[in-house]
Amino acid sequence: MNRLGLRDSVLILTLVPTVVIGLLLGGYFTINRYLELDEFLIEQGSTIIEPLSIAIEQPLIKNDKATLERMARHTHNMHSPLVKSVAIFDASDSLVVTSNLHRNFERLTNIPPEVHQSLNKVIQDDEFLIFYQGVLNPNAPSHLPFQTAGTVMVQFNRQAAVIEQQKAILISAAVILLAICFAVIISIRLSRMITQPLSRLVRATGEVARGEEPQNITQAMQGELEQLRLGLVSITEYMADEKDEMQRHIDQATADYQETLEQYETQNIQLIMAKREALAANKVKSDFLAKMSHELRTPLNGVIGFARQLYKTPLNKNQKDYLDTIEASANSLLSIISDILDFSKLEAGAMELESIQFQLRDSVNEVLTLLAPGAHEKNLELSIHVNPNVPEQLFGDPTRFRQILTNLVSNAIKFTEQGEINIDISSRLLADERTSLLISVKDTGVGIAMDKQDTLFTPFCQADSSITRKFGGTGLGLMITKHLVEAMGGRITLNSAPGKGTCFTFNAVFKLPDHHFQTELPCSSLATKRVLYFEQNEHSYMATTSILHAWGVHVSGCRSLEELEQVLTGSFKFDICVLGDAGGVESMALMKQLIAMVRPHSDYIYLLLNTVSHNMREALVGSGADGCLSKPINHRKFCEMLAAPYRLDHPTIHTQDRKANRLPLKALVVDDNDANLKLICALLEEQVEELDTAHNGAQAVEVCKSHKYDLIFMDIQMPIMDGITACKLICESSLNEDTPIIAVTAHALSGEKEQLKDVGFASYLTKPLDEDMLHEVLMEHGADHKRLRERHANKSAPSTPPFASNGLNWELALQRAGGKEDLAHEMLNMLLLSIPETASLIEEAMTAKDHPRLLSIIHKFHGACCYTGVPKLKKLAELIETAMKEQASINDIEPELLELLDELRNLLTDAGLEKSNSL
Numbered sequence: 060m061n062r063l064g065l066r067d068s069v070l071i072l073t074l075v076p077t078v079v080i081g082l083l084l085g086g087y088f089t090i091n092r093y094l095e096l097d098e099f100l101i102e103q104g105s106t107i108i109e110p111l112s113i114a115i116e117q118p119l120i121k122n123d124k125a126t127l128e129r130m131a132r133h134t135h136n137m138h139s140p141l142v143k144s145v146a147i148f149d150a151s152d153s154l155v156v157t158s159n160l161h162r163n164f165e166r167l168t169n170i171p172p173e174v175h176q177s178l179n180k181v182i183q184d185d186e187f188l189i190f191y192q193g194v195l196n197p198n199a200p201s202h203l204p205f206q207t208a209g210t211v212m213v214q215f216n217r218q219a220a221v222i223e224q225q226k227a228i229l230i231s232a233a234v235i236l237l238a239i240c241f242a243v244i245i246s247i248r249l250s251r252m253i254t255q256p257l258s259r260l261v262r263a264t265g266e267v268a269r270g271e272e273p274q275n276i277t278q279a280m281q282g283e284l285e286q287l288r289l290g291l292v293s294i295t296e297y298m299a300d301e302k303d304e305m306q307r308h309i310d311q312a313t314a315d316y317q318e319t320l321e322q323y324e325t326q327n328i329q330l331i332m333a334k335r336e337a338l339a340a341n342k343v344k345s346d347f348l349a350k351m352s353h354e355l356r357t358p359l360n361g362v363i364g365f366a367r368q369l370y371k372t373p374l375n376k377n378q379k380d381y382l383d384t385i386e387a388s389a390n391s392l393l394s395i396i397s398d399i400l401d402f403s404k405l406e407a408g409a410m411e412l413e414s415i416q417f418q419l420r421d422s423v424n425e426v427l428t429l430l431a432p433g434a435h436e437k438n439l440e441l442s443i444h445v446n447p448n449v450p451e452q453l454f455g456d457p458t459r460f461r462q463i464l465t466n467l468v469s470n471a472i473k474f475t476e477q478g479e480i481n482i483d484i485s486s487r488l489l490a491d492e493r494t495s496l497l498i499s500v501k502d503t504g505v506g507i508a509m510d511k512q513d514t515l516f517t518p519f520c521q522a523d524s525s526i527t528r529k530f531g532g533t534g535l536g537l538m539i540t541k542h543l544v545e546a547m548g549g550r551i552t553l554n555s556a557p558g559k560g561t562c563f564t565f566n567a568v569f570k571l572p573d574h575h576f577q578t579e580l581p582c583s584s585l586a587t588k589r590v591l592y593f594e595q596n597e598h599s600y601m602a603t604t605s606i607l608h609a610w611g612v613h614v615s616g617c618r619s620l621e622e623l624e625q626v627l628t629g630s631f632k633f634d635i636c637v638l639g640d641a642g643g644v645e646s647m648a649l650m651k652q653l654i655a656m657v658r659p660h661s662d663y664i665y666l667l668l669n670t671v672s673h674n675m676r677e678a679l680v681g682s683g684a685d686g687c688l689s690k691p692i693n694h695r696k697f698c699e700m701l702a703a704p705y706r707l708d709h710p711t712i713h714t715q716d717r718k719a720n721r722l723p724l725k726a727l728v729v730d731d732n733d734a735n736l737k738l739i740c741a742l743l744e745e746q747v748e749e750l751d752t753a754h755n756g757a758q759a760v761e762v763c764k765s766h767k768y769d770l771i772f773m774d775i776q777m778p779i780m781d782g783i784t785a786c787k788l789i790c791e792s793s794l795n796e797d798t799p800i801i802a803v804t805a806h807a808l809s810g811e812k813e814q815l816k817d818v819g820f821a822s823y824l825t826k827p828l829d830e831d832m833l834h835e836v837l838m839e840h841g842a843d844h845k846r847l848r849e850r851h852a853n854k855s856a857p858s859t860p861p862f863a864s865n866g867l868n869w870e871l872a873l874q875r876a877g878g879k880e881d882l883a884h885e886m887l888n889m890l891l892l893s894i895p896e897t898a899s900l901i902e903e904a905m906t907a908k909d910h911p912r913l914l915s916i917i918h919k920f921h922g923a924c925c926y927t928g929v930p931k932l933k934k935l936a937e938l939i940e941t942a943m944k945e946q947a948s949i950n951d952i953e954p955e956l957l958e959l960l961d962e963l964r965n966l967l968t969d970a971g972l973e974k975s976n977s978l
Contacts, residue, residue: 187217633953662704
């Protein structure tokens, strides 16, 4: 691209040649003039000195000084001021006469030797031009032609010549400058003649491009510029016509679009109205499903409960069969109702996931323990393999995770008549402390056709209409599973073909917990032990071998009876022999033969069988086995069974005196519920030295003004002053401004947890509490004592529950009481005694439609349920509290409230307190 404009180009093209030519011509003439002046001086000097040298030949020979002096002066005066001095020297170069004897004359007497050879010599310096001319001696012999009688010197002054040279240079420079100025003027005028019309055309072009009327192009121009002007005028007129035409089209299109838009707006209004009607109808349907599910489940729980009570009475064979049918039908109906309730929650967007810490393998074991009997009845091999890199503890919703796994495994059992069901779990670490679990459930069942697979995740749809008649079910399980998997950040897929089984694969994202609650296994007792393991099923063999290797066991595996016999032919003896099922439930004879075969070669023999039959296991143990477990194996029970004979080699370290193990801390516990307050204090008494209590936030604030504490455990909802206000006041002005305050709440939603930390709580604990949770809080926010980190909670031996009830989990009650049976009894009695009053208050609040009062009652009751081993009541209270915190009306949660009242009556009936405490 040319960077010079047209004006600059014209100036350069006109000025450069002129300047170059002027400089060349001026330089040429100046130099020529300069040289001509020097030649002129030389020529003048020769013209003067040659006649003078001839004229003085005779006077010089005769040494006539007067004549010589007269001739020298005459020559000097005649050519003055050009001549500076005239001097005559004799043959010996001695001065004879001179016309001007000046101070620099001595350097003129140095006559060059060339003068005597060539007769003349010219010497030039900055100021003078000196001529030397030899005077011939006429009397000299003819064979000596260059013999001189003397020398004549004429000194010329060069100043006049120099002045003339400078004058010539100045004249040449002036002429060149005049020429350049003239060329500049001509160039500027010429460029203006071109650039001004072009500028007008350019401005007019810009105006045309902007859609404006061009100006200043009406005047005629010269030459080709006129043609450009006429072309631009023509383009302008054409564009104006096109613009008018385009505007007419735009106006027409705008009118058409306006009409179409009005039609679209009308249709949108109709669609919005239809959508609202559909949403309202869908909400009515969801509400109906939710209410009907609860209404049906309440009497159904009574049917199941009393059917189980009938099992405890004397029954004949027919009655027992009838009860089996009733319980199976009721459980099936209860499962259907639960699916419908989950479906209604999903449609209403009310399905929320918990975020709590849980043990992955324990959760999986719970599912498989529940479903294993169904697999054993069909003689199916049910096995699970957990990759060693899978984290033991995760942060998420274990209940929904178990629901997903239960649905997939139960479906696999349902549609598999023979073969095996294999479960594999692996994981990969994600960024920001998260992990993604990959779980696959593979069976050898009937399989699913490709054209039926897309309908599996559709509500109320199954792969075949005959499935509902043959196996039952609503077709909601996989749809609910799909939504739960997606809520956990994953996706579910399947791979199946008719007659080749089905493999469901899903992944779920869980957080990794900051703190780990260690539940140690006695696997150290098994390190370096030699184990002979016999298992014919490939997947079970791989899963169990992986567990044994993780415990440091030396495993010798056998996959067939031939391999087992070959290993037993040697004299090598094993510490432990683990025998898998060799042929199903009906192969007791074969198992007894295997026991007798391996007994001489092993210290201990343990069996892994596909049965839950207690009689069969007892029979095999009586045949020589040392222990027996049902498949799939529970890793905890398996480890404890194998390590039992060796536990004496590694005795546990008994704890020292409780007071010696207490952490030197002073804690304050604030709770308005006496049961909660008593339980927290009982759990803390063994871990801290001093404890103070307060029954509301106001008391806590007053106590904190006069006492310094290391930790404060604060309930949230309390009378007089709630926990949040008390926390703010304690942090603002008290002796405990820097004391960590731990929120203790029976129910905390995800948003509430963040609010608690923003208010000033250092952390929070969710009821029900246990010693492990308190232990972690003391380690994180208390003092850094090694004794506390090394302490292990003493687990009390299981005891008999005070009464039989479906609503009471006595093991859970003991766990919540820290293994203290007396405390568990006391906590349960306090709950039972408070039930009549609680039920009466709930009914009064329901009648008065008092939402805040009912929320307060439910929250307080929820907190009491957290410590007494009543999971059904706790779950209902938590469900009601969650709905009320999300602004659900009392009418919306009335079915749940009625169900809660029914559960309270059932609990009192089971405890034998119904007559003395009428609800």
